[in-house]
Amino acid sequence: MSYFRALIRLQLKRFLRQKAFLICLFLMPLLGIFMGVLFPASSVGNTLKVGILLPDDSGKSEQVWRRLLTCSDEQTEFIRADSENQVxxxxxxxxxECGYLFAQNFDARLDRGDYKGIITRVMSPASMTLFTSWTVVSALFEVCAPHLAMDFLKSRDLLTQAEAGAFLLLWEEADDAGLVKLRLERQSDGGGIFDRTRASGIGASGITRGLMALLLFVFAYLWAVQHLEDTMTGFFQRIKPFEPATKRLAGSLTAAGLLMAAGGGLAVAVEKLIFPAEGAGLLGEVFLLTVYILSLACLSFILTVIIPNRDYLLAVLPFFLILCLLLSPILFDAGQWIREIRWLSNLIPLTHYLRAVTGGRKELQDFVVYTCLLVLLASAAGYAKAKLSEISFLKQRA
Structure with missing residues (x-):
């Protein structure tokens, strides 16, 4: 058996003998089972029901309604009401949870640009209507956007009234035919794209995935603490002159990565069984989990270079946990809403992983680029550390 394989087996045994690592591994799949029992995917009891009352013979309100139907998910269900009394x-x-009453002269008010009070919200005390209001307003914006654009162009004398009217007529005909003529993106005040599909909440499956990702982060962080402790033990001190540090580091990281892949893969499989409609496909999940583990490994190694003291590194673990819970989209994507902390949220691997799981191509590209940057930083940190160790060793011999 080669030295590298023997080192991996040794590290695996050491990890599995320590309670902290075992707790992280067992909690990953157990969280999925617990969330599945608490919030079953087939249950509708926890769905946020929202009533919508539309006026009769209103084409534009029907357009808003069709857009709202695309936003119904496991957290929010939009229901068409029959009367104001029912709402x-x-x-x-x-x-x-709440209701929205569209004005009877909805179409006429949209045509003349009278938006104030065009929709009335009905809510009860302590009602959670913030996110549903964002969804309703964003759907309304999609319908109103052409009119707003034409009003702006006319106010700048870039279009005449006849040209604006002709464009709006073509727009309405294209919309009825199901053709896409214009791409609209809602942006936050910081310039980031606002995704209305996330406005109703993270969801039980998202919370499960977020907590699993947090446990993987804790496992990788504990590996960093263990790695600093290993560098001071007698066994590793004795083999230090005979084997390169990179081989010992690679063996330790490989053992930790194998356990993280096993625990994380089992947790994702359990989540898929409980919430089958959530997340990416099989190959996508494997790829995302692999990239996430790689990013955690690189970040953990960088932390060992920045904080080379085991006790100091262990002492700041609660701070990193609080930072992840507050800034990563585990319970709430604060970075998407608060511009001042967006840069800090984007430094955390959990943020990129969870957004890549629930997002599209852009989020996946951001995640891959972020991980590549971490790999480059970890390589540079390892090279600098090796050079400093070599210089220190030569000084001691001299």
Whole structure:
């Protein structure tokens, strides 16, 4: 058996004998089972029901309604109401979380640009309507955007009234035909794209995945603490002159990565069984988990270079946990809403991993680029550390 394989087996045995690592590994799949029992995917009891009352013979309100139907998910369900009394009674009884009453002259008011009070919100005390309001307003914006754009162009004398009217007529005909003529993106005040599909909440599956990712982060962090402790033990001190430090580091990281892949893979499999419609496909999940483990490994090694003292590194673990819980999209994606902390949220691997799981191509590209940067930083940190150790060794011999 080669030295490298023997070192991996030794590290695996050491990890599995320590309670902290075992707790992280067992909690990963158990969290999925617990969340599945607490929030079953087939249950509708936890769905946020929202009533929508539309006026009769209103084409534009029907466009808003079609867009709202695409936003219904496991957290939010939009229900078409029959009357204003039904909305108020259901909200008062807390059967519906809130309701939205569209003005009877909805189309006419949109045409003349009178938006104030065009939708009335009905809510009960302590109602959680912030996210549903964002969804309703964003759907309304998609319908109003062409009119707003034409008003702006006319105010700048870039279009005449006849040209604006002709464009709006073509727009309405194209919309009825199901053709896409314009791409609209809602942006936050910091310039980031606002995703209305996340406005209703992270969801039980997202919380499960976030807590699993947090446990992987804790496992990698504990590996960093263990690695600093190993560098001071007698066994590793004795083999230090005979084997390069990079081989010992690679063996330790490989053992930790294998355990993280096993625990994380089992947790993702359990989550897929409980929430089958969530996340990416099989190959996508494997790729995302592999990239995430690689980013954690690089970040943990960088931390050992920045904080080379085991006790200091262990002391700041609670700070990193609080930072991840507050800034990563485990319970709430604060970085998407608060511009001042967005840069700090983007430094955390959990943020990129969770956004890549629930997002699209852009989030995946950002995650890959972030991980590549961490790999480069870890390589540079390892090279600098090796050079400093070599210089220190030569000085001692001299």
């Amino acid at each position: 108020r009674e259901q909200v008062a009884a807390r059967v519906w």
